[in-house]
Amino acid sequence: MVITELSALDFRNYKELLVQFSSRVNLIVGNNGQGKTNLAEAIYFLNHLDSFRTHRLADLVRIGQQNAFLQCTVLNNDIPHKARVEITPQGRRAWLDEEAIRRQSAYAASFYALLFNPDSLYNYRHYPGERRHFYDRFLAFYDGEYLEHLRTFRTIHAQKNAALKSGAETALPEWNYLFVQKACDIIKRRSEIIDRINELLDGIYRRLTGREGRLALQYHSSLSGEQARDEAILRKNAEREKRAGHALYGPHRDDYELNLGDRKGESYLSQGEYRISILAMKMALNDLMRQTKGFHPLVILDDLYSELDENIRKNLNEYLEEIPNQVFITTTEAPETIGLRQARIMEVGAGAIQIRSS
Amino acid sequence: MKIPPSLARLVEELARLPGVGHKTAQRLAFSILRDDAGRAADLARAISEVKEKVRFCSRCFSYAEAELCEVCAGSDRDSSVLCVVEQPGDIYVIERSGVFRGRYHVLMGAISPLDGIGPEQLKIAQLVRRLEEQPVEELILATNPSMAGEATALHLGRVLEGKVGRITRLARGMPVGANLEYTDDVTLSQAFTGRQKL
Numbered sequence: 001m002v003i004t005e006l007s008a009l010d011f012r013n014y015k016e017l018l019v020q021f022s023s024r025v026n027l028i029v030g031n032n033g034q035g036k037t038n039l040a041e042a043i044y045f046l047n048h049l050d051s052f053r054t055h056r057l058a059d060l061v062r063i064g065q066q067n068a069f070l071q072c073t074v075l076n077n078d079i080p081h082k083a084r085v086e087i088t089p090q091g092r093r094a095w096l097d098e099e100a101i102r103r104q105s106a107y108a109a110s111f112y113a114l115l116f117n118p119d120s121l122y123n124y125r126h127y128p129g130e131r132r133h134f135y136d137r138f139l140a141f142y143d144g145e146y147l148e149h150l151r152t153f154r155t156i157h158a159q160k161n162a163a164l165k166s167g168a169e170t171a172l173p174e175w176n177y178l179f180v181q182k183a184c185d186i187i188k189r190r191s192e193i194i195d196r197i198n199e200l201l202d203g204i205y206r207r208l209t210g211r212e213g214r215l216a217l218q219y220h221s222s223l224s225g226e227q228a229r230d231e232a233i234l235r236k237n238a239e240r241e242k243r244a245g246h247a248l249y250g251p252h253r254d255d256y257e258l259n260l261g262d263r264k265g266e267s268y269l270s271q272g273e274y275r276i277s278i279l280a281m282k283m284a285l286n287d288l289m290r291q292t293k294g295f296h297p298l299v300i301l302d303d304l305y306s307e308l309d310e311n312i313r314k315n316l317n318e319y320l321e322e323i324p325n326q327v328f329i330t331t332t333e334a335p336e337t338i339g340l341r342q343a344r345i346m347e348v349g350a351g352a353i354q355i356r357s358s
Numbered sequence: 359m360k361i362p363p364s365l366a367r368l369v370e371e372l373a374r375l376p377g378v379g380h381k382t383a384q385r386l387a388f389s390i391l392r393d394d395a396g397r398a399a400d401l402a403r404a405i406s407e408v409k410e411k412v413r414f415c416s417r418c419f420s421y422a423e424a425e426l427c428e429v430c431a432g433s434d435r436d437s438s439v440l441c442v443v444e445q446p447g448d449i450y451v452i453e454r455s456g457v458f459r460g461r462y463h464v465l466m467g468a469i470s471p472l473d474g475i476g477p478e479q480l481k482i483a484q485l486v487r488r489l490e491e492q493p494v495e496e497l498i499l500a501t502n503p504s505m506a507g508e509a510t511a512l513h514l515g516r517v518l519e520g521k522v523g524r525i526t527r528l529a530r531g532m533p534v535g536a537n538l539e540y541t542d543d544v545t546l547s548q549a550f551t552g553r554q555k556l
Contacts, residue, residue: 144543145543145544145547148542148543148544149544152505156505159470159471159472159505159509160471162471162472163471163476166471166474168474170476170477170478170513171469171471171476171477171509171513173513173516174469174509174510174512174513174516175471175509177512178508178512
């Protein structure tokens with residue numbers, strides 16, 4: 001997919017904006033506080049109908065205003081679509097080709113943006129819930145049935161917890177059976193996707209770093225994904241769960257861990273290593289979407305170059321100029337020093353954008 | 359100008375009903391007001407009579423005007439098959455289809471800890487006793503395909519294991535007249551799992 005044109009009205013620090021993008025690499029430059037990340041956020045919002053920086057919609061509206069508008073022309077398989085979002089004090093509304101979107105999942109099925117952003121990176125690194133959310137969102141796009149399984153699981157999970165909390169145990173075996181059944185659906189899908197990512201991950205890591213890293217994602221679950229075995233685990237721990245008053249085993253406690261060689265876990269990597277590992281993981285997702293669905297997500301790389309050494313930058317630029325995706329990079333550095341050869345350079349200053357070269 | 363108090367009260371009472379908002383309630387109230395006094399009295403009588411006369415069938419807990427409901431009292435029903443439903447209203451839906459000639463048992467809900475409903479709050483003990491007194495060949499579980507309905511069916515399957523010859527659950531799959539193209543993924547995958555030999 002490609003966004004050819006974006007317009008905004010009263011979004012963050014943009015009073016009025018109309019900008020045309022290159023279908024390949026767009027380099028968004030400018031000093032701090034000028035609106036680079038705001039532009040990245042606008043692009044992301046049009047894709048996912050939420051922001052990666054805030055849960056409060058009011059934050060997205062220009063100070064002193066009530067409503068914000070975003071609109072873009074998207075090419076999906078070379079067919080142009082018009083996406084439009086309105087943010088009001090009552091909430092947000094979206095239209096695709098002038099048809100109102102009633103369910104977010106209907107919209108989410110057609111768009112995907114891979115995002116790299118320092119704050120999201122921090123959250124991903126430090127909070128297991130963020131990691132689960134990240135892979136859940138990817139799976140929801142990748143596998144049409146996943147979201148429905150997850151919703152059903154959440155219903156069962158809430159019922160089971162209510163039963164544990166109130167001590168209403170008569171029907172607990174039934175809730176455990178349903179719990180395990182849905183948990184298995186989810187665990188199998190999560191574990192499969194991690195296997196597929198791993199087939200691609202280390203190759204991309206080596207290509208970007210030039211190093212023999214052995215980068216791998218590891219999926220941890222407190223259950224096995226096999227009905228009989230997991231029912232036995234729950235039976236064995238029934239008393240513990242009753243005492244706790246909530247479910248102690250299940251996909252709601254799953255975690256994902258990045259391993260670089262022998263160093264296992266998010267805390268054993270340096271900041272720079274972690275950044276490039278996460279970039280490699282996102283590029284692996286990109287390859288996966290291309291291979292299995294023929295889909296090219298948008299790639300949004302906010303504040304890309306900080307903490308990356310000269311060698312990695314060079315490899316990364318080559319890689320980004322090679323993949324067929326539309327790429328958006330923001331940086332505070334001078335475009336001449338970056339070394340991208342065919343990027344469209346856009347300079348952001350005080351809520352306005354100037355195209356310096358195409 | 360404000361609505362007269364007695365009219366306002368009627369609107370408020372009507373608006374309590376499910377599916378009736380304030381606007382609809384007002385339309386209904388104005389319509390009642392426009393009708394002859396006789397019609398309004400008929401409506402009032404129908405409402406108080408339904409509460410006086412209709413009670414639960416002592417055997418199956420469906421709606422009845424006597425000790426037993428029409429189905430339980432009828433001699434033309436197949437007493438070897440029993441169909442378990444969540445609500446009395448579910449019976450009328452099945453009856454309308456005319457496909458089932460056995461008898462019913464209403465649970466008065468489904469197991470849902472979130473709503474404080476466990477097996478003890480449902481008419482399960484009564485079902486077990488009824489099956490001991492009048493054994494059947496087949497028990498059909500027609501609880502809803504929701505998670506609460508699913509848990510209820512599983513629970514019944516467990517507590518009645520070995521007590522009934524055959525326990526079955528309604529099939530799930532493609533709705534009649536539906537188009538494959540517009541069927542959601544989960545329904546479709548259930549239809550595939552439950553496919554039958556041609």
